[in-house]
Amino acid sequence: MIKYIDPVKKLIGIFEKGHPDIEAQVDFVTGIDHKKFLGETCFADDGKIYVQVSINQTMIQIVDILAHELAHVGAGPAADHGEKWQLEYDELNRRFNEEMEKEIEMEGVASE
Numbered sequence: 167m168i169k170y171i172d173p174v175k176k177l178i179g180i181f182e183k184g185h186p187d188i189e190a191q192v193d194f195v196t197g198i199d200h201k202k203f204l205g206e207t208c209f210a211d212d213g214k215i216y217v218q219v220s221i222n223q224t225m226i227q228i229v230d231i232l233a234h235e236l237a238h239v240g241a242g243p244a245a246d247h248g249e250k251w252q253l254e255y256d257e258l259n260r261r262f263n264e265e266m267e268k269e270i271e272m273e274g275v276a277s278e
């Protein structure tokens with residue numbers, strides 16, 4: 167058995183805890199034009215939210231791009247990269263780092 171922490175799952179779980187009512191579709195894709203962007207959030211006219219994240223990156227970049235896009239999802243379409251978006255992004259990062267540290271501490275105890 168191999169135990170591991172899935173940082174993407176962890177980040178999405180943190181987002182869902184803070185925003186239990188928001189529904190969005192997240193797709194990890196290849197073929198994004200990296201000169202334009204590495205991730206994108208679309209708020210469709212019917213209220214649906216679609217997120218695309220490029221997987222042609224390092225894992226830490228993928229997690230950061232996802233945090234960036236989830237902050238858009240949490241802040242809403244009008245927020246752009248303003249104060250509301252920044253608050254969402256900072257909070258996601260803060261809680262993600264906190265929970266990852268906790269996991270590593272627990273792993274450390276378990277393997278002793």
Ligand SMILES: [Zn+2]
Nearest residue numbers: 234235238247
């Ligand atoms: Zn953005």
